[in-house]
Amino acid sequence: MQSPVRFHSATTFEEVVDALDELGSEARLIAGGTDVMIQLARGELSPQVLLHIERVPGLGTVAAGEGGLHLGALVTHAMVRSDPATCALAALADAARQVGGWQTQAIGTVVGNIVNASPAADLTPGLLVHDAMVHLSRRGSERTLPLDQFVKGRRETAREPQELVTGITIAPTPEHSGEAFVKVGRRKAMEVSIVAVATRLVVDPSTGTIADARVAVGAVSPIPHRAPASEQLLIGQRPTADLFAAAGRAALEGADPIDDVRASRRYRLAVLPRAVAQALSRSSDHVDAARSVA
Amino acid sequence: MSVTIGGTMDRTDGVAKVTGKAQYGVDHVEAGMAHAAVVRSPVPAGRLVGVDVGAARRMPEVVGVVTAADQPDSYGGWVLQDQRILASDQVRYEGEPIAIVVAETRAAAIAAAAAVRVEIEEWEAVTMAKAVAGEGHVIHPDWQSYVPTFGVDHPRWGNCACEVRAEPDGVDEAFARAAHVVEDTFTANRQYQAYLEPKAATASYADGRYILHTATQYPFNVRERVAQLMGVRLSDVRVVGKTIGGGFGAKLDGWVEPLAALAARVTGRTVQVRLSRAEDILTCPMRENATMTIRTALDDEGRMIGRQFTCEMDNGAYSGEMPWLASLPLTVIGAVYKLHGPMRAVCRLWYTNTPPTGAFRGVNGVYLYMAQEQHMDHIADTLGVDRREYRLRHLFEDGDASRTGQVLEQAGILRQAFDRLEERAPWQEILDNLGPNQGVGIAAAVWMTNPLPGEVTIKMSEDGTASLVTAANDNGSGAVSMGLTQIVASTLGLSEGDVRASMPDTDISGYDGGSQGSRTTAIVGTAALEASTKVREQLLATAAGLLEAHVDDIELVDGQARVKGSPSATVPLGQVAAAATFTGGAVTATSSYATPPVPFDAGCATGALFTTMCTPTYHVHLAVVEVDDVTGNVDVVRYVVVQDAGKVISPVGARGQVQGGIAQGIGYSLYESQRIGDDARLVERSLESYRLPLAVDIPDVEVVFLENPDPQTGLGAKGIGEAPIVLSAAAISTAVRHATGRTFNAIPITPEDVMFALQEAEEVR
Ligand SMILES: Cc1cc2nc3c(=O)[nH]c(=O)nc-3n(C[C@H](O)[C@H](O)[C@H](O)COP(=O)(O)OP(=O)(O)OC[C@H]3O[C@@H](n4cnc5c(N)ncnc54)[C@H](O)[C@@H]3O)c2cc1C
Numbered sequence A: 001m002q003s004p005v006r007f008h009s010a011t012t013f014e015e016v017v018d019a020l021d022e023l024g025s026e027a028r029l030i031a032g033g034t035d036v037m038i039q040l041a042r043g044e045l046s047p048q049v050l051l052h053i054e055r056v057p058g059l060g061t062v063a064a065g066e067g068g069l070h071l072g073a074l075v076t077h078a079m080v081r082s083d084p085a086t087c088a089l090a091a092l093a094d095a096a097r098q099v100g101g102w103q104t105q106a107i108g109t110v111v112g113n114i115v116n117a118s119p120a121a122d123l124t125p126g127l128l129v130h131d132a133m134v135h136l137s138r139r140g141s142e143r144t145l146p147l148d149q150f151v152k153g154r155r156e157t158a159r160e161p162q163e164l165v166t167g168i169t170i171a172p173t174p175e176h177s178g179e180a181f182v183k184v185g186r187r188k189a190m191e192v193s194i195v196a197v198a199t200r201l202v203v204d205p206s207t208g209t210i211a212d213a214r215v216a217v218g219a220v221s222p223i224p225h226r227a228p229a230s231e232q233l234l235i236g237q238r239p240t241a242d243l244f245a246a247a248g249r250a251a252l253e254g255a256d257p258i259d260d261v262r263a264s265r266r267y268r269l270a271v272l273p274r275a276v277a278q279a280l281s282r283s284s285d286h287v288d289a290a291r292s293v294a
Numbered sequence B: 001m002s003v004t005i006g007g008t009m010d011r012t013d014g015v016a017k018v019t020g021k022a023q024y025g026v027d028h029v030e031a032g033m034a035h036a037a038v039v040r041s042p043v044p045a046g047r048l049v050g051v052d053v054g055a056a057r058r059m060p061e062v063v064g065v066v067t068a069a070d071q072p073d074s075y076g077g078w079v080l081q082d083q084r085i086l087a088s089d090q091v092r093y094e095g096e097p098i099a100i101v102v103a104e105t106r107a108a109a110i111a112a113a114a115a116v117r118v119e120i121e122e123w124e125a126v127t128m129a130k131a132v133a134g135e136g137h138v139i140h141p142d143w144q145s146y147v148p149t150f151g152v153d154h155p156r157w158g159n160c161a162c163e164v165r166a167e168p169d170g171v172d173e174a175f176a177r178a179a180h181v182v183e184d185t186f187t188a189n190r191q192y193q194a195y196l197e198p199k200a201a202t203a204s205y206a207d208g209r210y211i212l213h214t215a216t217q218y219p220f221n222v223r224e225r226v227a228q229l230m231g232v233r234l235s236d237v238r239v240v241g242k243t244i245g246g247g248f249g250a251k252l253d254g255w256v257e258p259l260a261a262l263a264a265r266v267t268g269r270t271v272q273v274r275l276s277r278a279e280d281i282l283t284c285p286m287r288e289n290a291t292m293t294i295r296t297a298l299d300d301e302g303r304m305i306g307r308q309f310t311c312e313m314d315n316g317a318y319s320g321e322m323p324w325l326a327s328l329p330l331t332v333i334g335a336v337y338k339l340h341g342p343m344r345a346v347c348r349l350w351y352t353n354t355p356p357t358g359a360f361r362g363v364n365g366v367y368l369y370m371a372q373e374q375h376m377d378h379i380a381d382t383l384g385v386d387r388r389e390y391r392l393r394h395l396f397e398d399g400d401a402s403r404t405g406q407v408l409e410q411a412g413i414l415r416q417a418f419d420r421l422e423e424r425a426p427w428q429e430i431l432d433n434l435g436p437n438q439g440v441g442i443a444a445a446v447w448m449t450n451p452l453p454g455e456v457t458i459k460m461s462e463d464g465t466a467s468l469v470t471a472a473n474d475n476g477s478g479a480v481s482m483g484l485t486q487i488v489a490s491t492l493g494l495s496e497g498d499v500r501a502s503m504p505d506t507d508i509s510g511y512d513g514g515s516q517g518s519r520t521t522a523i524v525g526t527a528a529l530e531a532s533t534k535v536r537e538q539l540l541a542t543a544a545g546l547l548e549a550h551v552d553d554i555e556l557v558d559g560q561a562r563v564k565g566s567p568s569a570t571v572p573l574g575q576v577a578a579a580a581t582f583t584g585g586a587v588t589a590t591s592s593y594a595t596p597p598v599p600f601d602a603g604c605a606t607g608a609l610f611t612t613m614c615t616p617t618y619h620v621h622l623a624v625v626e627v628d629d630v631t632g633n634v635d636v637v638r639y640v641v642v643q644d645a646g647k648v649i650s651p652v653g654a655r656g657q658v659q660g661g662i663a664q665g666i667g668y669s670l671y672e673s674q675r676i677g678d679d680a681r682l683v684e685r686s687l688e689s690y691r692l693p694l695a696v697d698i699p700d701v702e703v704v705f706l707e708n709p710d711p712q713t714g715l716g717a718k719g720i721g722e723a724p725i726v727l728s729a730a731a732i733s734t735a736v737r738h739a740t741g742r743t744f745n746a747i748p749i750t751p752e753d754v755m756f757a758l759q760e761a762e763e764v765r
Helices: A012-028 A036-041 A076-084 A090-096 A100-105 A110-116 A125-131 A228-234 A241-250 A266-291 B014-018 B104-113 B128-132 B171-176 B219-230 B256-265 B279-285 B328-332 B365-383 B387-393 B414-424 B425-430 B479-492 B519-547 B573-581 B651-671 B728-738 B751-764
Strands: A006-009 A027-030 A049-052 A063-064 A067-072 A133-138 A139-147 A152-153 A164-170 A177-184 A195-203 A212-217 B033-040 B046-050 B060-065 B098-104 B116-122 B158-164 B178-186 B200-205 B209-214 B237-241 B270-274 B290-298 B304-316 B343-353 B438-447 B455-462 B466-469 B497-501 B554-557 B560-563 B571-572 B588-593 B619-629 B633-642 B701-707
Touching: A012 A027, A012 A049, A012 A133, A012 A164, A027 A036, A036 B633, A049 A063, A067 A076, A076 A090, A076 A100, A076 A110, A076 B219, A090 A125, A090 A177, A090 A195, A090 B651, A110 A125, A110 A164, A125 A177, A125 A195, A125 A212, A125 B209, A195 A266, A195 B033, A212 A228, A212 A266, A228 A241, A228 B279, A241 A266, A241 B328, A266 B751, B033 B104, B033 B256, B033 B279, B060 B104, B060 B256, B098 B104, B128 B304, B128 B343, B171 B290, B200 B256, B209 B219, B209 B256, B219 B237, B219 B256, B219 B519, B219 B560, B290 B365, B328 B343, B328 B365, B343 B387, B365 B387, B365 B651, B365 B728, B387 B414, B387 B438, B414 B619, B414 B633, B414 B701, B425 B438, B455 B479, B455 B519, B455 B573, B455 B701, B466 B479, B466 B519, B479 B497, B479 B519, B479 B651, B519 B554, B519 B573, B519 B588, B560 B573, B571 B573, B619 B728, B633 B651, B633 B728, B651 B701, B651 B728, B728 B751
Parallel strands: A006 A049, A027 A049, B033 B270, B209 B237, B304 B343, B466 B497, B633 B701
Antiparallel strands: A063 A067, A067 A164, A133 A139, A133 A164, A177 A195, A195 A212, B033 B098, B046 B116, B060 B098, B158 B343, B178 B290, B200 B209, B200 B270, B290 B304, B438 B619, B455 B466, B455 B588, B554 B560, B560 B571, B619 B633
16 A cells, blocks of 8 residues: 655645745645546545645735736646636636636635646636746745746746746736637536637737737646747738638648547637637627727 | 415525524434445445445444345345345445444444455456446346336347437438538536435334435435335335425435445444535436537528437436436437427436436436527528527427427427517617626427426314425425415415424325425415315315305305305304314315326337426526636526416525526536546545535526416426526526637536637637
8 A cells, every 4th residue: 555645734835835846746735636536546646745735825915016926836726717817817716717617716815727737728728928937946046947948848837846927917907908718628617618718809909900919728738828820820810700710720730639528629729719719709799898998 | 474375475484594503414313323334435436345344333332234135135226126234245436335334323323434444356447438338247137137116128238227318310311401410419517416414314123124314305205215125125224304405406306315224233222324515415316428429400581400419428326316317319309399200219228336326406308408599509600690590590480399209298388488588688779788708508308397296285273373294305496385375275265384294104195106306386385275175175065054154155265264245244264264174074175186297209218217307397498607717607698587386486596596596507508527537536525626606606697488378287387497407507608608709518617618719719810
């Protein structure tokens, strides 16, 4: 029989980085535990210590600051969907609203979602659209990486075993922008995404053309990624249904989805362009709505 | 306040369930109890070469290891005795029990089970497609020696476990003179019962008897199965019920109980077998997968003048209840709508190297009505007639007969149901107001109430409360905790909390046909009404003496006997019961009831074991769906049920049964695919991949009850529980067909099916 895992609930930042420094990959950080506990139960993890960080002070806030909006490592999905600073960012808030069910959202963290690095991590596309930066700390040093360099593969990140992710910063949202998140799953909750799409459009009010376009897709390749072909097609154009459909088709470039019990590859490839087009159309509606309010 | 029929009352088991105090099968504990883990076949088919239990026996805390060599040389089975407890020389499905490891703890048993080494020479597995094509090995080489449990055998051979055949004259002639012929083919996947409590049973053996504590839906059936498989008399087995964490049909037969009994016998210990969710899914007797072809000849007036129907059903590796269900197509296909000519039908049940299939709420009615109603839409479209109009033109009326010759005296209720539906949801108005990507479906059915007998004993206590002793059990439906309790309390003028029902115990209560087929409130309720009426008469007689009044002048109200019209002349029922107990004897009565047999045409088919719908009920459903053209997901946005209930005893319970049945039906129609691979293994193997719909996926179902009392049952009640699911796939699939203009021949209709159909339609455009 395997030896039991020790559970340690840290109460200070120093305690966490010291323990990580000493134990390295023998310590497994646990925030909400919604990924960790399942992986433990499946026998996919066998750490010596579960290092619980939920009681570490200072990591649980959403704060506007230099360089954008900072989400601490203990910010949960429930906070993202309800915090005044994030609830209007549809690419994030609508994703947070659709992570599992209310229970998962109440304890699951955004940082846990990205560190777990599932191809279907729902917050990752929205964070990519917002140019998220990931902050890592270890005893005596810190570093910051763009999210697209942080996630390296399925369940693989640039994080060193001694590092704690302290939070994420998202860049300030430009004016005249609208964003959306579309999740494809069989049920209305409790689904691992079959396809997930986050988009953001900035429309120049003087010309009515798209000044900036962001399209990020999840669950169609080992790493959620931006879809540059779609983005290039959109920039400089007027938003129309045909354009969005074409951008949707362009998102197939770089998509290499799996065939599994949840959905066939063929289905994922069929749905992806439609989901991208729908997200773009909603983003465009949001720009219009923002303008008519202003 | 006295409880009334048709009034609301709290479930008697509600508080215990909500507070976690209810004792389910998995909660049962006995002094000296040991735990079992089952070693199962890792492959669907093969020759069992050897089982090495040496290492397992030496593991810590192991009490004993049981193999096929330890089991009696007897067979068992609900309809056909084709099962043993443990596989001996052949394995027939993935998950089939091969050995049982018993240890002091569950963890030790599981660890030791992993140390049992099983050697199997794997064979190519037989799926239903192969069985139908006549390919693959014969799964039961000894099939000819199997004994039918009820004495009557039915046509069967090789991998065909049952064949039902109706060959009336004139079918070919009807097709020869047809103006139109409409044909459809359908398939249906398996459906997992997916209750909250995985199966569990605890057995002990002492003084020549087996005692089982188990959350079974049908204690007397479990008693029979254990007795057959252990080769003992029925009375050598005692089955005591526990609170049931859901069953939906999967806990009607003995699956874990014989394992526990054998292990208890061999080890001399009390043994608990408790399945993990993964084991429960892998071995559950699910609703079977099936393929159907339905072909109808129409004359130039659009009347149906002849039909051919074939149905291939997957039996799995052992038969269980299934041979009965092979005849159900005869009572469904060709009922509800008039068929003015003969129907040829062939239904076959195939042994395959897959887990045995079995009963699930609504059994094969769910896919049979799906086929019949989609076919009706196809016919109406072919003729260019409105779908509802076509149905109304050909609807059964009082006295029309099904294909087994059963006369449906009250079939006119169908038209009443269409009328009530029209009031609630006017057809043309719905058609006119459908949004983009929306469609509407409509479907009608006749369904049944299981006729098996039940018995109730009522005992008045000296405190004025009543005990309700019965082996009828509440699988969660409220049939005992509301239905029967309500019947007894209202008859005796008792208040909520004054009637307590016992748990089933085959040593104590009379025979009961189990919680199946919507029978409990209607059938056992008839016995309950009769027994409590007898008790009432005894109370009235004693009270008449105490109150010095005439029996006819006494009423029972709010736990008191009182003289009508003189509210001060009362005596508490406790005092009445005590007076009776210490003079003439305790106040108690027992009654039993079984539905009288229904006449049918014995020559209608060969192999038919299940030929009539007892206490028939009539139903019309309407569903409005919306198809998401981005994902192919289908959302049920409105669902209306018009259901003939005979008499509603418990309105909350009745409504709950309809809402729950539709939820399960939406799951069946759109979400829950339990696929079987070409290797005969289940594709969906956990609740992560097997998609049960969630509360957010289910609309609030609109329910209209019709009350046309049944002439035979006590209060006129008819079965309620099963029927709601029976039409769900019919209503939903026809609505999806309407929304998309495409026929979906496979149930469930998955987002993938819809998406590919949408893509095809776009390419054509
Ligand atoms: C029922 C259920 C439904 C779910 N549905 C969804 C869904 O719809 N969409 C979706 O995307 N996910 C879903 N998930 C997965 C999970 O809820 C999310 O990924 C969640 O955001 C993880 O956060 P957590 O705090 O629970 O992470 P944990 O499980 O605590 O940790 C996840 C990983 O991140 C590491 N980690 C956590 N915090 C830090 C840190 N500060 N620094 C470094 N490493 C860290 C852990 O060591 C671990 O490897 C579901 C899970 C469950 C149980």
